[in-house]
Amino acid sequence: MREYLPTCNLEGIDGLVVMGGDGSFNQCVNGLFERSQKSANVDYNNPEAKLADTMLPIGHIPTGTGNLISGYCYGGCKDIETSILHIIRGKERKFGVTAVYDDSKWLGNCCILLGLGTLSDMVRYSESYRWIKTYRYLVVPAIYFSIKTVPQFKAKLTVKKRDGSVVFTEEELCDLLIANHETFDPNEYFGSKTWYDDENKIMKYHLSSRYNYWKNFMSKLLKGQNYVKPDFVEEIRAVSMKIEILESNMSKTSDGQIKLSLLIDGEYLDLITSALDFRLKEPLIRVFSSL
CATH class of the missing domain: 2.60.200.40 (Tumour Suppressor Smad4)
Structure with missing residues (x-):
């Protein structure tokens, strides 16, 4: 997923939905992050660079082992149906990440x-x-x-x-x-x-x-x-x-x-x-x- 997202065709796509756990979600975040920075001409290898927002929102359907990311997205809820309803409504929020160099x-x-x-x-x-x-x-x-x-x-x-x-x-x-x-x-x-x-x-x-x-x-x-x-x-x-x-x-x-x-x-x-x-x-x- 991390290797696929920077180069795949996203024309007509309004958002990404991940079925999996925290690792699957992380791969999508990193793949979309890399694509977004390249699209905005940001040198993301520079720790001091001002980074751009990801170009598409990501939804998480918790079907993995830990699913801790659902705690942020849905207030601690790890229920699959509730997660899908959040995604369908289409509302968004943002969070920060810890970048490693x-x-x-x-x-x-x-x-x-x-x-x-x-x-x-x-x-x-x-x-x-x-x-x-x-x-x-x-x-x-x-x-x-x-x-x-x-x-x-x-x-x-x-x-x-x-x-x-x-x-x-x-x-x-x-x-x-x-x-x-x-x-x-x-x-x-x-x-x-x-x-x-x-x-x-x-x-x-x-x-x-x-x-x-x-x-x-x-x-x-x-x-x-x-x-x-x-x-x-x-x-x-x-x-x-x-x-x-x-x-x-x-x-x-x-x-x-x-x-x-x-x-x-x-x-x-x-x-x-x-x-x-x-x-x-x-x-x-x-x-x-x-x-």
Whole structure:
């Protein structure tokens, strides 16, 4: 979908409708985003560029595994018929994305959640277990933490706050998660805030045992709103963040470059790099929503 949309014939098309999950929606967002920027002559590989709105609105019919994007589009609702009615009415709203760059090259946009480290590695590992559908969220973590080595990396972080202040740190982590504030938690943000009011939520997982990480993962998965963050998880807020990996037990190429699996909205992207740039962008993704 991401490769098809930038070049396909969209003449006479009023909107796109995606049947699938968050990964399918993300592919359509990125494919349409790339096409829209090229049409508007925007250099979208430049992190400082003023981006154009997507040229068509996108509707989501939640038939995937997670369907978290429905929380933004339809107020937390994941019902198929309700989603279709929102699309038929034809009303729209917009949300911002977190754009990812590698050496000033655009890699993709995140609508919900970005991950680098343990979670992204586990998602990559779980691809062979898709046949058990949602049960893989319970089965795969137990298998993964029994046989796999938890990724560990030392990184230099450059975090920019909403007020313009910049914080530099050097930390040892096993996971780094970036939640796009507009779509990740509809109960907290829906209808009450805009992109200009907040920052992305960043969770830094400091080094811990495999058992503690597994216990925390299952607690968050099962307890939902009653989840209590453990001591080795630190939460911060930012509008942008640069990360440079200094050392890592992750696999490397023959010339020493680090091989990364970057989690983007439930899917992973294999990279060979040691530096990434994450930036929260203004609302530009048009979606069908009556709310």
